[in-house]
Structures are given as structure tokens and as C-alpha cells.
Amino acid sequence: MAQSVVILGTQWGDEGKGKIVDLLAHEADAVVRFQGGHNAGHTLVVGGRKTVLHVIPSGVLTDRARCLIGNGVVVAPHALIEEIRGLEANGIEVRPRLGISPACPAILGCHEALDRAKERSRGKKAIGTTGRGIGPAYEDKASRLGLRLADLADPARLADKLDAVIDYHNFLLTRYYDADPVDGQQIADDAARQGEELKPMFADVTGELHDLRRAGRAILFEGAQGSLLDIDHGTYPFVTSSNTTVGGVMTGAGVGPGDIDYVLGITKAYATRVGSGPFPTELDDADGRMMAERGVEFGATTGRPRRCGWLDAVALKRMVRINGITGLCITKLDVLDAFDRVRICVDYEGVDGFPVGAEEWSRARPVYEDMPGWDGDTQGLTDADKLPAAACAYLDRLEELIEAPVHMLSTGPERDANVILRHPFG
């Protein structure tokens, strides 16, 4: 029986991770974020009520699970505080249940300004970031310049370290990017106030996880973004700035590979992408518009329309292997109910081997296999026996192509709209 389960997106994000984390969190003693930041938008729908979480783990709507933010997450204090207060305004008690690693890199106003300035300077080559300062914050972590949350909560350390950061960023903003400088004093004042507010929630996240593991308790690791946005394995440079694949769990939470019992890959029954970058199966036709409409494909963080296309089994198979996926959860199957035929990309033409980065990806032309659509409604379905035969055939073919089993299906946005074939926690 699995005691620790990792949930990862296997495409370009927005696969429906939040919904599944919320569901499985009922079995978990802790839910942990380990990478990314508030670029994520994880949607939970419970009893018709929608909650979108950005940096707080998606276990927060259950009463049991401790919610942990590991050292690999970049934290914008203002966004985290706003999210805590928003949940509190809805009667959800957050602070006693939230543990934040003081080692998380802080996203400051200068990172957000740099994210905007860099995107502007890229012109037509813009990545289409969420504008949340994610990339610049990870850059400062790698260059060992950036502040951590621990620094914000200690006035002497904050004063000692912040000036150098602001000086450097303002030099870049004004001299290189021809943008306005940020107000260093304002950032310092905000950071000190926010550090004070977050400090009571500081926790040794890594130590807590080790203790839980030793005590045989259940842990759920919540991935953000998706594998094709991984900084190493994705469609570089049109990626995010963290390792969204399974390695991120270990570095971003401080656990070992032996602490992972099961990896659940979340895969949309078709594919979407927000922002720029290659997308071999992208559709610009009535099918794509139908996916967007039925799937309500608008970004949960930025509200941007998501690009839509057919499921790409070539990319998926690769991501299954990179992540050591135990089982898949296919989400939004109900969105495909309306199609007479469904397509799966089974090969690429125009590339030698698996694409290395955006240049190779953009040459990949999809080779499709067509399968009949299904009669009948899978929306809200919970009983595997009621699945239309053609939907089963589609899923069987997918398993065969990617060489991994489907363990769960999601058939609607609501928490309980799922078909569970094999429960990840056993």
C-alpha cells in the first residue's frame, strides 16, 4: 500500500491536478508543494463552489491534512498572504495548518518588474509568462543573490541583504531594459511587514516529512505546471523555471527517492497550452474550438484562453518514463463526449529522435491514429461499468501506446466526479 503519492502534470499544466489533489487529500496527513510558485492555478470545485489556489496546497479544503510549502517553492509574500486571507474570509482556517519552509526564495516587487521587462524585451519571442516574477526569483536563487523568507523575517538580515538586490535589479531595469526602477524603500517596508506575518507559520518542512514518513503517515506531493514546462525536459526556452518533473520532489521538499511509493500522472484527454511555444497537435479549427468551449479552457491564474489540440502520446510516453509514473489519471474525458472521432498523435514526422528543445519541437508534425467517438455521456460518471465501449477502447489504446496503466478517470470538475480503477493510496 502506498503511503506517499506524488501528483504531477504530464503535459503543459492545467491537467486538473488541483481537483485530484483535493480528492486524495482526504486520505493524506500532509499535502506538500515542492516547486513553482503562484504561477500555478489549481481549481477545486466542491458542492458547486469553486476555489482557485495558487501557492497554498490543494489539501486546504479538507480538515485533516497539514499543508506544507517546501523549500523548492518560490514565494511572493503578498500573494501568499492574500490567498490566506481570501480563504479565511470564506471561513477556512489556514494559519495553524500551514507550514512554510523559511528556505523558500522570496519573490519581491523587483522580480515582478524584471519578469515584465524581460518579456517586453523578447518582443515576438516572448515566452508568455504569467508575469508573477517566477523566472527572475529562480535566477536569483541560482546566482545566490536572492533573499529567502527567513531573511524577510529578520530585520537585521533584511537590511543587510536587500540593498544589493535592489541596486542590481534597478541597474538592470533602467540601464539594460529601459524600464522604470522599483522603489527600494517600499519593497523593504513591505518585506519586513510580510516577513513578520509569515514567521509564525515557518516550519522545518523537510523534518516534518521525515517524521511523518517514519510514523507511517500518508503524504501527498502536489506538482505545479506540467512536465513539458520542465526547465530541463520541456519545450525549452518556452518553459517555466523549475523542475516540474519528479526530481523536483526530492530537491524541493528534501526527501529521497525511497520516500516515494507511487507517482500519479495527471493527463487531460486532449491537450492544452497557455503562453507561447511549440505544440505539435495544436488545432485551429472547429474541433479545437469545441474543446476550448466544452472544457472552458481559460487560464486559472491569468484568464488567458488556452490553446487546444489532440492528445500527444509521443510526448506523453516520454514524460511517463521521465517521471517513473505508476499510474495515470485521465481528466476531462467528458469534454470528448461530443466528438464523432477522437485522434491520438502516435508519431512525429520531421524530427530525428525525441525533440531537444523548441527548435526541434517546432519541426514535429503529428501523425494521427483515429478512433471512433462514443455515444453517451461520461459527464459525472463514477461507475467503470457504465463507460461507453468506445471510450474504453480509446483508453485501452492509450495505455498500449504509452506503456502505462490508467488508474483513474475524471469526468467533471466536481470533487466526486471520478472513476477510480485503482486507488493510489491502495
Ligand code: GDP
Ligand atoms: P490544474 O492547474 O492542473 O490544477 O488545473 P486547472 O484548475 O488550471 O484547470 C483544470 C480545469 O478543468 C478547472 O477548471 C477544473 O475545474 C476543470 N476540470 C478538472 N477535471 C475536470 C473534468 O474531468 N471534466 C471537466 N469538464 N472539467 C474538469
Ligand code: IMO
Ligand atoms: P498549473 O500549476 C499552465 C506557463 C506560462 C508560460 C510558461 C512560463 O496551473 O498547471 P512562468 O510564469 O512560469 O515563468 O511562465 O509557463 N505556466 C503555466 N501554464 N499551467 C500552469 O500552472 C503554469 N504555470 C506557468 O503560461 O507559458
Ligand code: MG
Ligand atoms: Mg492550472
